[in-house]
Amino acid sequence: MLTHELKVERFYSSGVNAFHDYHGGYLSYGYWKKNGINYVEAAEDLLDLLCSKLNLDNDSYLLDIGCGMGAQNVYIFNKYKPKKINAIDATRIHVDFSRTRASKAGLDKDDVSFYHGSALSMPFPDNHFTHALSVEAPEHFDTREKFFYELFRVLKKGGVVAISDYSLNRKPKNLIEKMLVRLVAWLWQVPKANLYGNIEYKEKMEKAGFTNVTIENIGRDVIPGYYFEHQQPKSRKEIRKIRGFWAGIVGGYIIDRLIYQVFLSGLCEYIIVRAEKP
DSSP: OOHHHHHHHHHHHHHHHHTTGGGGGOOOOOOOOOOOOOOHHHHHHHHHHHHHTTTTTTTTTTEESSOTSSSSHHHHHHHOOOSSSEEEEEOOOHHHHHHHHHHTTTOOOOEEEEEOOOOTSSSSSEEEEEEEESSSSSSSSHHHHHHHHHHHEEEEEEEEEEEEEEEEEOOOHHHHHHHHHHHHHTTTTGGGOOOOOHHHHHHHHHHHEEEEEEEEEGGGGHHHHHHHTTSHHHHHHHHHHOOOOOHHHIIIIIIHHHHHHHHHHHSSSEEEEEOOOO
């Protein structure tokens, strides 16, 4: 039987050989606060929003958990000039492409290093990083709460983390809503244990040891913009070509449509989280 992490890896590996340069290599939902921007601009605006929570400088040692195909690491290193970035992802082919992308951008292992591994058991010492970042990855971890403890372990005292994630904005009112949430979670490889709201999210982070935990709802500037961008005929055609017909239908249409629907119904929210290790 496949472990949960292998299921996640298989989900994100689908069509990735053709995908890695599509949309600049970014995989996030992006931040569509500005009018008239394209997908790459929205993805980088999301990174800017997260980095504004971190206050990176030349002494920053940044950990990126769930780095995707490395585009965000190249962008952050070039714009914010941290001392070093270590990035980890559960999908091996993502790591391979990340290393190639960084090398093509003129970055070496002293700048950015990529690791294939689990966010629940990271190959880094205790009290190692000054900052941590995770873009739309913790919802997949089995469980997110275990990840909080592991994240706390590898951060230095005074370390700061910024996360973009999804939360359950309210409990389902009826069987149909409950089935809708469960369907999205099943298709998108989100463990049932991760289906909770902002209050519980904050409590779990504090239980793991974090302080000054703040959570902002920004779904209206994220989910609709991503949805309508990817429902354009050109985008849907490209996704089907990359992932194959059926994977493109499931990943490029059905999941996107369901997430948009649970957002419109008030069930789902997109959140920005900031916390500190005291």
